[in-house]
Amino acid sequence: MWRRINILVKVFERRNSIIAWVGGKPILIVKEDNNYYGMLAICAHMGCALLTDVNGHIATCPAHLARYDVRTGEMIEKPQVRPEAPCEYEKLSIPLPTYKVRVTQDGFLEVDI
Template sequence: MSEFVKVAKVSEVLPDSLLAVEINGQRLLLVNLGQEFYAIDARCPHRNGPLEKGHLYENEGIIECPWHYYRYDVRTGKNLYPRNVYPADLTYLERDLKPLQHYRVRVEGDEILVEFHGDRKE
């Protein structure tokens, strides 16, 4: 069963910025890209780097991990780098290219809500 959980106020997440929040024991990043809000895990799936200390390329919707410079689309969680430079024939490298976990977001007035599915992430 899924539910939307209030995690922050719109006014707390400045335009083109990140805000780290903890909800249900999990650390998430809220991203405000031109008043469109996204929620992603705060840890890089490569080696658990702290994405809140990473760089947000707000014009492109990309977050870069400060540890190994892995890049992810905050809207979809898709790995953008190094996926774009790995040779297709080296399939064993796929293990390092996990997507970034992302969550559905809903805004109601000044409240940002994130959808959770029990213990399962979407």
């Protein structure tokens, strides 16, 4: 179901990503090359918010530097944790859910969630 969010596409004139609450979930919305991508904004490792460090279509978790491709939700780099406390990578719930994003005729964003 497409849900309109009260964010104008103009916000991407000054940034390439935003977080929007859609259907009770934080969704990271990224614009790259005139395409919009949506991904659940919660890291699969420890549930941290993916709020910072978005470069192109790659989002990095600020806690342990896990990296995700926002187009697919795939973790492309494992979390960096202490050697004495390794991450149980195979138990992580990945890929993260992704969502289609579109722009309405009046310039607002919609997310299919």
